Amino acid sequence: MPSRTHRKFSSDNRPGIHILRDRAVLRRLVQSASPGAGDIVVEFGAGTGVLTAALAQTGARVIAVERSPAFVARLRRRFPPPGNVRVVQADAREVILPRQPYVVVANIPYSISTALLRRLLTPTASGLTAADLIVEWGFAKRVTAAEPRDFEVAWWQLRYQIEIVRRIPRRSFTPEPSVDSAQLRIRRRRDLRAAELDRRRRELRAAYRRRR
Ligand SMILES: C[S@@+](CC[C@H](N)C(=O)[O-])C[C@H]1O[C@@H](n2cnc3c(N)ncnc32)[C@H](O)[C@@H]1O
Numbered sequence: 001m002p003s004r005t006h007r008k009f010s011s012d013n014r015p016g017i018h019i020l021r022d023r024a025v026l027r028r029l030v031q032s033a034s035p036g037a038g039d040i041v042v043e044f045g046a047g048t049g050v051l052t053a054a055l056a057q058t059g060a061r062v063i064a065v066e067r068s069p070a071f072v073a074r075l076r077r078r079f080p081p082p083g084n085v086r087v088v089q090a091d092a093r094e095v096i097l098p099r100q101p102y103v104v105v106a107n108i109p110y111s112i113s114t115a116l117l118r119r120l121l122t123p124t125a126s127g128l129t130a131a132d133l134i135v136e137w138g139f140a141k142r143v144t145a146a147e148p149r150d151f152e153v154a155w156w157q158l159r160y161q162i163e164i165v166r167r168i169p170r171r172s173f174t175p176e177p178s179v180d181s182a183q184l185r186i187r188r189r190r191d192l193r194a195a196e197l198d199r200r201r202r203e204l205r206a207a208y209r210r211r212r
Pocket residue numbers: 016017018019020021044045046047048049050051065066067068071090091092093107108109110112
């Protein structure tokens with residue numbers, strides 16, 4: 001017999017949907033991001049709005065991006081205007097991102113992790129200042145590796161400090177995924193000037209080409 005929480009979103013229960021049910025994990029994620037009132041926070045994959053509600057309580061302006069029409073309808077009921085939550089029905093990989101400085105806080109679908117990080121961390125001109133994400137444990141290990149396997153991750157690490165804050169057991173979600181997750185903390189490095197960054201990027205690119 002499915003639990004009540006499980007039944008509530010069973011119409012949208014496709015692979016990749018794992019609702020965060022551990023309040024402590026949720027609290028720590030929001031605390032790590034600690035957005036201030038009026039800050040722009042983008043949440044990808046808002047689902048039932050469990051994280052959205054915690055973010056909204058900080059007074060930040062929350063942009064809740066969700067692809068599923070059923071979840072979007074539910075989010076719009078839960079966060080009606082006027083308020084500090086804007087629900088956007090879109091694919092996280094394509095949605096228009098803010099031009100002003102913004103942070104991302106999200107429990108992202110495992111299947112789009114690479115595409116999403118590529119979108120957020122690859123461009124040099126970006127308003128992203130920080131991201132606090134829940135991602136698959138193996139993915140977190142890959143993007144925080146001391147010696148990244150590929151140039152792309154090395155480039156992300158050059159511009160952003162990326163670290164695993166903690167391991168999150170699979171039982172923290174409903175339904176449980178088959179693997180554990182990680183809380184990932186990403187902060188933009190401010191110490192590199194454009195010319196220096198460009199030089200380091202060329203050096204990095206050359207080093208990875210030689211490895212092949
Ligand atoms: C892991 S669940 C997280 C749900 C909720 N934020 C939470 O923390 O409990 C991932 C959510 O992302 C949504 N999703 C999946 N692919 C998406 C995409 N390409 N763009 C936007 N949302 C997506 C799913 O519908 C689901 O609601």
